[in-house]
Amino acid sequence: MTFTTQHGGLLAASLVLLAACSQGESMAIPAGSDSVVPASYALAAGVRVDAVLTNVISSRQAHTGDGFTASVATDVTTTAGRVAIPAGSTIQGTITDVSSAPNRRSTGTLTLAISSVTVRGQTYPLAASIDSLKTITEGRGVEGVDAARVGVGAAAGAILGRVIGGNSTGTIIGGVTGGVVGAVVSDIMKDEDIVLPAGSHLLLTLRQRVTVAAK
Numbered sequence: 001m002t003f004t005t006q007h008g009g010l011l012a013a014s015l016v017l018l019a020a021c022s023q024g025e026s027m028a029i030p031a032g033s034d035s036v037v038p039a040s041y042a043l044a045a046g047v048r049v050d051a052v053l054t055n056v057i058s059s060r061q062a063h064t065g066d067g068f069t070a071s072v073a074t075d076v077t078t079t080a081g082r083v084a085i086p087a088g089s090t091i092q093g094t095i096t097d098v099s100s101a102p103n104r105r106s107t108g109t110l111t112l113a114i115s116s117v118t119v120r121g122q123t124y125p126l127a128a129s130i131d132s133l134k135t136i137t138e139g140r141g142v143e144g145v146d147a148a149r150v151g152v153g154a155a156a157g158a159i160l161g162r163v164i165g166g167n168s169t170g171t172i173i174g175g176v177t178g179g180v181v182g183a184v185v186s187d188i189m190k191d192e193d194i195v196l197p198a199g200s201h202l203l204l205t206l207r208q209r210v211t212v213a214a215k
Helices: 005-022 145-150 152-156 180-188
Strands: 025-028 037-043 048-053 067-072 083-085 090-099 109-119 122-125 128-134 158-167 170-177 193-196 201-206 210-213
Touching: 037 083, 083 109, 090 170, 109 128, 109 158, 109 193, 109 210, 122 210, 128 158, 128 170, 170 193
Parallel strands: 158 193
Antiparallel strands: 025 037, 037 210, 048 067, 048 201, 067 090, 090 109, 109 122, 109 170, 128 201, 158 170
């Protein structure tokens, strides 16, 4: 079968369109244009997102229902390599539960839920779990500049957080002692505070597909 140049061009454009759609991108072709322009980008469940807390979260100061924000640390791309969620986009979340320590040998818990992400000025619902935490104070406790951020009272018995489970309302963050000082303080305090300093990394995994506009 012989194709004319015009028909061959249409076939090539169709193949490009199909390939892009298979990579999770919705495409739009402007009238009078031969170029294919993405209209939206889609990220499947299971995609990882690295975000950085923009504010301190402390179990001493937090209340159920309080909001928190994090900034996307690195571009999140589609399988086709296009940037769906650029670094600097804002993730919003809610503290769904704060529980005090049941005894001196235990720590309290914080339950955090991710709710949305703002990309290029538009906000989209976001279902994601927090898989792990990386804090800027890991290995040395909360001291120096971090103590100034969270306040002396909170820093005195502060412990860093770690993911210990999840439930229907979010990801449960428990405590890990912040070195010798934390261990000593735990003997004289009935409980300790969980402190996630500003700058802590939250490593997220999408639980549902999310689609964002390209512009």
